[in-house]
Amino acid sequence: MGLIMMSYMMVLGGIYLIFALAWWILQIIANWNIFTKAGEAGWKSIIPIYGDYVSYKIAWQTSYFWLSFILGIVVSCISEADPAGDNMLLMLIVALLRIIIAVISIMYCVKLSRAFGRGIGFAIGLIFLQPIFLLILGFGADQYYGADK
DSSP states (O other), X not given: OHHHHHHHHHHHHHHHHHHHHXXXXXXXXXXXXXXXXXXXXXXXXXXXXXXXXXHHHHHSOHHHHHXXXXXXXXXXXXXXXXXXXXXXXXXXXXXXXXHHHHHHHHHHHHHHHHHTTOOHHHHHHHHHSHHHHHHHHHHSOOOOOOOOO
């Protein structure tokens, strides 16, 4: 009985991995298409930090990328310094920085939506279901109108 259960689990795990790989490949292609529509080289979308930098350049301003990047590093360092969360002041600082990062991310979604001529409804979709709405942007007929400064 245990051997049969193990084989079912392995088959399910394999099926999951196949779907995850397919989803990952679709995301790469969608981001590549978004970059191409915006006049950037598609390969830039697959470079981890540089791709995010260019995404902010496409949608908004790169200064907000650097701000969120540095704040993320600061949050990580503070969290590493106090892993148990004993210092209430540090926890408050981390919470405040995470809120700032979240607001920047939300504004990025709004700006990306506007850069492709979409409205607030699409921006809400980007905020809550970003992978799906990036697929819509990447594979749809949306035109790039430029970053909203």
